Amino acid sequence: MSHWALHFILKGVASLPLSLAQILGGLGGILAYTFSPHFRGLFQENYHYAMQLHGRTIHPLRAAAASGMLFIDSLWIWHNPQRALQLADVQDWSSVNQAVQEGRGLVMLTPHLGGFEIIPRILATHFPATILYRPARQEWLNDLIEEQRAYPNMHFVPTNLQGVRKMVKALQEGEAIGILPDQVPSGGDGVWVKFFNRYAYTTPLPARLANRNRTPVILFSAIRKSLGQGWIIKAQRLNAFSEDPHQAATQMNEAIETVILEAPEQFIWSYNRYKHPEGAELPPQG
Structure with missing residues (x-):
């Protein structure tokens, strides 16, 4: 299938009513689990371990369907931002307003859970937000994502030194920045700490940025x-992060785990969260 055809299909799915799009996403997740050994292998290893660790018994096909819905939710939100905002049941936004009014900016952490792509759009309706993202390896896919993600008051910066500098500047101007905290950083940019009781290479960047000015x-x-x-x-x-990068990353991962366990089937378990990125030191044993 050509890139143009896939582009057209994805846009077509995003144009459907949300319920129908989510049904298709759920079917896609089940098909991937059934027919893709790579998807199923990562999913089973990550999901089963975490569920056993916390004594949960959610059927893997239900979680695989929810994983497919996560992808479709993102597409649908990109394509229908105003309709998506109307479907967002926002709870206790006062804590966000209070944090911003302190005048030191805001560090926004959004793990890959449910309809996470709606969160920066909600923020952008109140104040500017600079979002850190990792460009896709395929140029056509990256172009599609950048086109669909574009939204007023939202600025996307790549995961490199230039992007970090732009985020520092945004915080200095009292604005919000957004980081996906459960994404594996490049080798040399992370630390090995536990995530669901397994060592995962984790970014200390949120803590480093927040601790610069008590953000x-x-x-x-x-x-x-x-x-x-x-x-x-x-x-x-969240409480203030430790100045020690390992302790800070542990604090962050523990908070993310707690949020995921509110709806564990909606997390992106097929992502290789425990991989060893090139250039990173070996993880600790045990």
Whole structure:
């Protein structure tokens, strides 16, 4: 299938009613789990371990379907931002406003959970937001993502030194920055700490940026409601991070785990969270 054809299909799916798009996404997740050994292998290893660790018994096909819905939610939100905002049930936004009013900017953490792509758009309706992202390896896919993600008051910067400098500048101007905290950083940019009791290479960047000027850090979640009904948006202000990068990354991962366990089937378990990036030191044993 050509890139243009896939581009057209994805846009077509994003144009459907949300409930129908999510059904298709769920079917796609089940098909990937059934027929893709790579998807199923990563999914089973990550999901089963985390569920056993916390005594949960959610059927893997249900979680695989929810994983497919996560991808479709993102497409749908990009294509229908105003409709998506109307379906966002925002809870306790006062904590966000209070943090911003302190005048030191805001560090926004949004793990890959549910309809996470709606969160920066909610923020952007109130104040400017600079979002750190990792460009896709395929040029056509990166072009599609950049085109669809574009939104007023949102600025995307790549995961490099120039992008970090732009985020520092945004914080200095009292604006918000957004980081995906559960994404594996490049070798040399992370630390090995536990995530669901397994060592995962984790970014210390949120803590480093927040500790520069005591910037508030808020962990957001967007948990999917029933089909076509949108998402429940929650915002939790985290305690100040430790100056030690390992302790700070551990604090962050523990907070992310707590949020994920509110709706564990909606997390992106097929992502290789525990990979060893090139250039990174070996993880600790045990």
